[in-house]
Amino acid sequence: MTRMLAVFESRDALLAAIASAKRQHLAIVTALVPTHDDEVLAAVGVPVSWAGRIACVGAIIGGLAGLLFPAWTVEQWPHVTVSGKPLLSWPTFLIISFETALLCAALAGIGAFLIGTWRSRRMAGPEGTALLHAARSLISDASSALLIACPSDRAHEAAASFEAHGAIKCHVL
């Protein structure tokens, strides 16, 4: 399969090209946009990320760790009390548990983000990655782009179609 990157100066042209690619049954790898754009994301069909679910798992692990670690340390001094109160005090450990739950949720969320974005770039394949790197200075300014995968014999047809929708450049690798 050949990777093709079509660069557009306008967002409307990108949306039209995505619709055209779908009509022609071309495999859309991803679109590149200068900012978060719900309409483009929906047109490309980007699934909801796992950030929330992974953060939840992080929160559960962090919360349990924050509860069990203080309890484990208390086990080491079974006869010590503080002003007559037992050292093993679940209500006070809950406060620690709450903070560690939030900390681990945030760390898990960021970890998921880093891995998720890295995997999404790898999804483009080595040729696609080279195309993404070549176009990124245009994308981080004002242009947008569409990355597709198609059989090499259909590359010219696809390029012609994108140019008809306003593509200013079509790179093929």
Add this chain to the structure above:
Amino acid sequence: MRAEAAFHRITADSVAMERWTLPGAVVYWSVLGMLAGMWSLSAAVWVYQVYHGLAVAGLTHPVMWGTYIATFVFWIGIAHSGTLMSAILFIFRAHWRASIARIAETMTIAAIMTALLFPIIHLGRPWRAYWLIPYPNQRHLWINFSSPLIWDALAIGTYFIISVLFWLLHLIPDFATLRDHGGGALRHRVFGWLAMGWTGTAHEWRWFRNTYAVLAGIIAVLVVSVHSIVSWDFSVAIVPGWHSTLFAPYFVAGAMFSGLAMILVLLIPGRELLGIQRHVTDRHLDRVAQLMLTLSLVITYSYGVEMFFAFRGADQYVHRQFLYRMNGGYAPLFWITIACNSIVPLVLFSGRARRNPSVLLGVAAIAIIGMWIERFLIVVSSLAREYDSYSWGTYRPTYIEWAIVIGSIAWFLFWFLLIVGHIPPVPIAERKEEVLRMGSQQESQA
């Protein structure tokens, strides 16, 4: 194509802002140098204190917690508003946040860096600060997890880490823009490393937005919990004037109030210095002022509730403590607090005052002073008049303490200016999103 032209202009503006030109650079680096000199002097004073002991700081029986703890609570309060405002306004889709979010978040980071110094400064033997960290050791000596001071260390550490992550995540697409536009090889390499390979694919944006929303939700909860925990340092102690269930919401409201005031104090001169007047307009200042006014009313209500329970409650010691605050040696501070936090902010009911940057700057500066005095009063007056009259005393900060407090202001401003001068002070990608949103609104209206 109108949106794309606006995108291009935003990129060009942001890249130009990162290239300091004369005379802006001279002013910027001179201010930084002056601030560095100020906090270096304070550091020398702190070394003197470490050498001679905490007695030089005027901390003695019965007031063992004085200016340092009050200043610690003050800076934690300042730290709370920046990230909270950014996160809450994001959750409620208040799109005007875009212009001030970056400055507010950076303020949070500089303020936590300042606040974290004070527990260490307050220690007679600061080299033992690491005893707060639970670590395996030969004697199996663990810290007391039931102590509010340990909750405090954990909560503030958590808040610092999550605030930095939230701030960095927001910066990644902007770092990618700076990596790709202008500058030399070093700049390209540094911003390239910070952008972590960002290319702007639709999948990356999805991950970015979802993760940002998750962190915003976490921060909204975290901020309330952290300042509540800071308030429990006091309220779990059976000291008259501290032992109150009101403290947590009262501290959270106070923190947000002082933080908003600090945002105004930084934004009003800062927008000139950083050249972002077009992005941070009087409309933004007006909205921050409205929030500040609302929180001033909440604080005034809290003062009222505190007084009501003190004078209508059965505890004679609490009753006596509040009479002392109003009539005793610290009474001028009490009335200054009321004037600064409850009376002066009422000026903001006037729309003209809210749209006048000079008036706003004055009100915000007064509110910041008022909030510091409020913290000082809570900490000191309660300890100075506990239960038995033989243990009463008075406390006044020494020159050593004043020097360190002033140095902390210089330290805060130094880090704030240093960071904000080297990142886009207005979020680039979010401004572009704002353009898209306004464009689609105009289309739907047409």
